[in-house]
Amino acid sequence: MSDTSAMSPKTGEPIISVRGMSKYFGDFVALNDVTLDVNRSEVLCLIGPSGSGKSTLLRCLNFLEAYDGGEVRLNGDLIGWQDGDSTPRKALSTNALRQQRQHIGMVFQQFNLWPHLTALENVAEALIQVKGLPKSKAHEKAREALGKVNLSDKTENYPANLSGGQQQRVAIARAIAMEPTVMLFDEPTSALDPELVGEVLTVMKEMAAEGMTMVVVTHEMGFAAHVADRVAFLDAGRLVACVPPAEIFSQDPEDERIRTFLQTYRERNVV
């Protein structure tokens, strides 16, 4: 395993910077004044109780949800909104947003593979249509990406003929083939049978080791504790803490809300 983490400190170079971001669904405050940075090659895990705003935060990062207040910047570019002082602010054109999204890979809880395309076609689609690669070159790159997630033997399968874990790995290949700056994972293992979780986490660990910048919403506390560089804890739309995992998973975290949350996990995992 390469040890890029030790050589280049994962600080001081934020790729994503979130400043005072808020998001409302009607009167409901989904996110309240969230501020955080994600540094190059960093793995940030978002944890917190159900409904705390983890997924909403993640989806605001690539503007699948339009955040209302504050800023999200990727390498300095304001995501989703036109940069400037106009109020109310104007959304970017669809094309400008498409440009930004090409640099942000996303993996969903439900995989969202396109069922009418084979694994290879799922990965190659955007390489052809968005990157403009000729078909043969796109297929070559797609094969490479599928090899990275250990699915070289399943390239011609339709999603219906893949297990959940395999489908999720195709989804990861689809995202990394675009060579994104950052990868977002929205509960990537929550829809999987327990015995299939490992193969997906293994691929994610390899990506982290290779220096991919990753933001991961997860309920896999083991992954958060061992792979994350920092763990952000959300509760009721607020960022309660964003600290190295050791501080969250210590025997006695400072914040009452974190204590309660982890307590339920520990109780459930007692066999």
Next chain:
Amino acid sequence: MELDLFVRYGPALLSGFAVTILCWLVGSFGGLVLGFAIACLYRWGAAPFRWLISTYVEVIRGTPFMIQLFILYYGGPYIGLVLSPIQAGILSFVVYGSPYFSEIFRGGFNAVPTGQIEAARCVGLSEARILRRIILPQMLVPITAPLTNFFIILTKETAILSVVTVPELLYETQTMAAETFTFVEPFLVLSLFYWLMVIGTSWIGGRVEARVTRHLKRAN
């Protein structure tokens, strides 16, 4: 049965059959295209469009086809729209079918999970590409059967065109019946012709369905 009747009236019946097929094919496909456009407008258009479209759908679906045909054929000249019977028949067929088609397409759009479209947006596909490459192939799965069904229903609706003297199958059959005082034979032949259209459509629908659902087969 008097077979020599069919020797005499065969050409007329065949010509009626041809006119029926012409009106049905052109009218149905026209309705299909218009219906798709309406469904797209409903999905992506602004609020006033939606209101307008809902009204159109309710009005056309809420009135009998024969009345629509009468209004177009006899009322058209009052606004300068003078149409031959076949033109009026085809145009009214397009209008009559479009709201049903648009509702089938609307249902098809709704059947494609949002996550499918989000995944496509996340890799930067354009909205036009998403429609063509992601939404359309997937919506064909649930809509092929209702589309086939509606095409079959429309085969028999063509008979109504005879009321404005479109020389289609029923018109020719009635002429034959009136001139020869035979009723059983002409209408048996008429049924046979419709039945041919229906099984043909049904067969094509089956082939299309097999094609658009091939990815769902599990290779166990």
